[in-house]
Amino acid sequence: MPRTQPVASPGCGAAIVEHGGRIAAHGLARSREVAACLADPAWMAALRGRRLATLATPRGRFLVLLMPLDGADLVVFSEPPGDAVLEFVAAVDFAWDIIEHVVTDPFDAMTVVDDQARVAYISPVHEAFFGLDRGGGIGRPVREVIENTRLDRVLATGRPEIGEIQRMRGAERVVSRIPITRDGRVVGAIGRVMFKGPQQVEALARHVNALQREVDFYRREAAALRGDAVGSLDDIVGESAAIRRLKRDIAKVAPLDVPVLIHGESGTGKELVARALHALSPRRAAALVAVNGAALPASLVESELFGYAPGAFTGADRKGRKGRFEQAAGGTILLDEIGEMPPETQAKLLRVVQEGTVERVGGEAPLPVDFRLVSATHCDLKRMVAEGRFRLDLFYRISPVVIEVPGLAERREDIPLLARHFLHELAQRHRRPEPELDPAAEALLRQADWPGNVRELRHAVERALIFAEGERLTPAAFPDVAAGPARPRPAAEPQGARLADSMAALEGTKIREAMQRNRGNKKRVAAELGISRTYLYKRLAEIDA
Template sequence: MNAFGQSVSLEDLLSGQPIDQHPFELLSGLCEGAIAVDANCRIIWISPQYRELINIPKDQDLIGTPIDKVLPTTQIPRVVKSGKPTFVDLMQIHGRWCVVTRMPLKDPNGKVIGAIGFIFYTDLESLGPLFDKFARLKRQLEQQKLIRPSRYGLDDIVGQSDIIQQLKRQARRAAQLDTTVLLLGETGTGKELLAQGIHQASPRSGGPFVGINMAALPESLVEAELFGAAPGAYTGLDKCGRKGKVQLASGGTLFLDEIAEMPLSMQAKLLRVLQEREVEALGSNRLEQVDVRVIAATSQDLKTLVDDGKFRADLYYRLNVLPIKLAPLRERNEDIPLLCSHILNIIQQQAQIPAPELSETASNWLINYPWPGNVRELHNRLERACVMAEGSAIEPGDLGAYDDLPSIIPLPNAPTELINARRDADRHSIAMALEKTGGNKSKAAKLLGISRATLYERLKKCQEIISADNNHTKMY
């Protein structure tokens, strides 16, 4: 039944015969091209404008042709499988960017019987005034402080495990104490997310949150970026100077990620900020008072760096007032199903594509995988899977489950073999890291992206497994 009360069946559409004023013809007049498919993603109708856009001759019959044969990159099959529309997406057709919308077709009972895609704009330059207007309105709202840049709260930390609940309790207590916090955890465990959550739960939530990654900052720029530069500090031509991240964060929170990468020469200046609440800009001889709370984070063992003379002991003890440790994902794998659901929803919203479900085999693999890259790696693998999945569900292969396994390890065919393969891969990775570093455990741990304590734990488990295997062999 169309919008005019006319009944149009799929059989009528699949017949390819002209239908007076059927809904597709009426809707195509409102856009620059449209195409419709049935539940099997076979083309049931295409407008003349769409034919012209994809260079299909008028006399070529496309009815019944799978749409991916004509448009290999189309997302319409995902709309059919999910039953969810994708609004205002960008699609490139023969090197030309188009604004498209895709909608499922459903029968009176709500069953998906196909989908239709519309091209609304083929000239993106015509949308320039709209984009400019949106940008102006956003800047105006920000200036009037009617909206704020997006911030994460502690409730945005996903997980129901005891470890996560304890982490949130610690963070809430730390938020109420206006003192320095040190976040400890492997790469990808969500240290910045926790830092923003602490800021949002603190009395400083109305102030700015300014974050900087010390590992991504060239040493020559550290001083100016952190502490600012006086007028003319560089060339003598800059009459205004510039504020550093410390000054910009005044009244709020300064987040220093990968603090272990801060040059020794700058650590003394940071110590002054923490102890005296004052900062001296590059090229200036004047001290400026600042009111800032510092949250630092590192994936390295700061105490070891202090012992090695690579980090100031006085700064370490000044930072280590309220240490909070974030557990790696492998220690809270009961949170993985909830994290997967959350991340897939984010990917769907950002990419405007229906995210496929996880198969049972894929879910089992995700739960048993050791996750050296933690939540960041989980997000990356799920994002990859949403692109690579060709079936109705994500399978282990779509997640790259077999990419990292050494060639000497057979591919697993069952969950129990998957666990054994993971164990063997872990042992192989540790052995390779120790070989490359000449047996230096600290360097091996850094190469693997884990802490030295975690490496010792894994070595102990490997030794226990070897001993168990040897005892098992002796029985026979």
């Protein structure tokens, strides 16, 4: 009989119960209540039948597992991993058999990966399908073992993927990939594949899936053609801290009726931000009208923005035409590339923004207009104001709130996510199977410099998809993407400002050289360079700073 005494670690224990009656107990198994159970032949017989059971003791409820040995039984006691497991085992006499069924079911194979995306378990039927020996995949990176798997992605995103189609060994299967969390942390993932299952269900699932994607695609396409302001935070792909912050800012600002200036490098998604601002605002039912400041021909600015009255031009629409501000009535107007608008247009815009009215060309009375103003630019407008290239009064009017959109270089962790998002979307558009992005290609895209930001990445993915051969995109599919040291990035500034920068740098060098030549004699330096002494002092102060 076991000695019964207080145990140091009551959380678990084990005992070997010999069929002859001898018991060697450890940990929890040495406690009085447990020892009594182990010594009770009826209790042991019931446990042998179930293999997995629960035991209620004054210390709590425990899971009990029996493993038959030669002439003895090994009985293990353990704290349960969770109440649901306890309840399941307590309620179902054949819990063991169910677990066995789940892990070996030939119609619903299972793969389990750990938090490093290494294979922890594969159902025997799945192993056989991949030509693996029993246990042959264990411990290996799942990508090496299972074709087209995305279990590593599911680990990274923590998001389940249900009912997806996966191509394996030339056949398409319906799969689900589910992250498993413990205490809020993803500790692994399971993949399930309807292996042989009813073929109809599989085909149906595939069909529904393809239709769903197609509907999504055409819905977006139609919305874009209608110029609808559909958009939402979900359209902004990315999980980096910078993107999460951006989304938080958008959600905060959208419901307020204040003008917003969106600033960011070219191709960072400023238009998406504008659409989300509109979609989350009380004005969402009305239109979002976009005006591109860089594309407005000077001669048409007025009629385009403010419309024209009936009979204003010979040959013009007799009834007159609404301008963009009138079209945006009750909605939002997006003044895109506002930094590119010439001074005369800026003056006209200021009037509209200040007075809330527009005057149609050839019209008599100003018409009140009700719009929410959103502007976007890649220019440094403050600097343009300082240089006299942008009106200060207009700047104040358009920028009570400024939203900064981060460049791709500041959120490289989003690159794989964006690349896969575009692969998915573009594969639908070009009606091509969606290829996998192989890890080396993913690494290349992550490291590359993207002066054109998300737009450039999208183009690179599109080119790769169109020219791709096979089901996998390797680095060779991205011949124009340079790995390693960054290519020179064009600043988020128009050409004029870059020229100004280089002029300033050149001027600094000339001044420094002249100062050396003339041993610091400022009078001589000013004379040599043909500049005033006051200007020289100013530039020297800037250079020293």
